[in-house]
Amino acid sequence: MNVETYFEDIEWEIKKLLRSSRESVRICVAWISRQVYAPVLQELALRGVKIEVVFNNDPTNTTHGLMPTNLYSTYAIDTRLATAFMHNKFCVIDDEIVITGSFNWSKKAKDSFENIVVIKQDYKLVKNFLHEFYDLVSYYQAFSSNYVEKCHCRSSSYNLAIMGAESGVYEGSKIDIWTLCVKNQHVSHVGEEYEQYLQTQLGMKDAPIWDDGYYDKESMQSEFYQERNQLASLQQYFNQRNGNKIHAVGVVTMANPNEHLEWNEESEYIVNIIWRDMYFRKIIPDVLYDDGYDGINKIIREHV
Numbered sequence: 031m032n033v034e035t036y037f038e039d040i041e042w043e044i045k046k047l048l049r050s051s052r053e054s055v056r057i058c059v060a061w062i063s064r065q066v067y068a069p070v071l072q073e074l075a076l077r078g079v080k081i082e083v084v085f086n087n088d089p090t091n092t093t094h095g096l097m098p099t100n101l102y103s104t105y106a107i108d109t110r111l112a113t114a115f116m117h118n119k120f121c122v123i124d125d126e127i128v129i130t131g132s133f134n135w136s137k138k139a140k141d142s143f144e145n146i147v148v149i150k151q152d153y154k155l156v157k158n159f160l161h162e163f164y165d166l167v168s169y170y171q172a173f174s175s176n177y178v179e180k181c182h183c184r185s186s187s188y189n190l191a192i193m194g195a196e197s198g199v200y201e202g203s204k205i206d207i208w209t210l211c212v213k214n215q216h217v218s219h220v221g222e223e224y225e226q227y228l229q230t231q232l233g234m235k236d237a238p239i240w241d242d243g244y245y246d247k248e249s250m251q252s253e254f255y256q257e258r259n260q261l262a263s264l265q266q267y268f269n270q271r272n273g274n275k276i277h278a279v280g281v282v283t284m285a286n287p288n289e290h291l292e293w294n295e296e297s298e299y300i301v302n303i304i305w306r307d308m309y310f311r312k313i314i315p316d317v318l319y320d321d322g323y324d325g326i327n328k329i330i331r332e333h334v
Contacts, residue, residue, distance in 0.1 A: 031150065035146070035148075040146050053080065055074060056160070058085075058116075058163050059135045060117050061094075062083065064096050075101035085104070085116065087106035110309075118166075119132065119134060122159050128150075130147055133145065169308035172309040185214055186212045187209055188210055188314055189275060189277050192333060203224070203225055207222065217328050233256070240256075241253075281304060283300060285298040286298045302317060303315065
């Protein structure tokens with residue numbers, strides 16, 4: 031792994047790194063200048079490099095940003111809130127190099143005090159940025175077909191499926207469907223279903239261990255595609271079912287297993303979100319914590 035930081039000549043350094051690409055370039059920045067970067071991207075595309083670009087959908091990019099083209103894919107991100115931005119600033123080159131930092135890819139960015147960090151061959155880091163990139167692509171694809179329901183208290187709400195533990199010869203499990211209020215944690219149980227071999231169907235059991243002491247680019251790519259396929263399987267399963275639309279899927283797990291076993295601490299439980307509709311990403315957190323009352327605690331009690 032190699033890490034370098036740049037505070038001067040950043041635009042030149044970015045272009046140099048882009049031109050070094052042989053396979054793929056994934057750019058995710060708030061603003062990108064057509065005048066500065068389109069010629070470089072066209073050059074790469076004509077060389078056979080796969081290029082995808084995510085940017086904020088706003089008047090600046092409409093006027094000065096990349097134009098639609100069949101040479102590469104672009105995703106202009108709208109946000110649910112008018113005051114919010116797609117404000118990431120990173121680029122992944124050949125699944126090997128990550129560029130990130132404060133520097134926007136606009137024409138005037140070189141006049142400001144900015145920085146980038148260039149990380150090479152840190153494949154765990156690369157995988158995290160790839161997930162962020164394709165989560166935003168999923169958000170882009172979901173944006174036009176989604177809306178947020180409201181609780182009776184006027185807060186945003188969403189439907190959460192909790193996957194219960196599997197048991198028995200046929201690995202049966204219960205799926206509970208809950209509606210949750212974001213602001214006030216109002217919770218209501220709206221249904222339940224039963225399945226057999228669900229985790230096997232969704233590719234959640236017996237997954238290969240990729241990080242077995244030697245984690246290279248090939249290992250990272252294999253693990254990344256496995257994780258994306260698992261997310262796609264979860265989404266497909268819950269989208270094709272009848273009834274309430276599911277916005278997220280979670281499992282109840284113990285938050286302090288080591289402390290509970292070694293020090294006999296009282297067990298604490300949380301709800302880990304393992305999939306969510308990307309449109310709800312800024313609404314639904316990664317973890318729901320036990321509130322000790324009739325909100326999240328009510329969900330946890332059903333599965334402990």
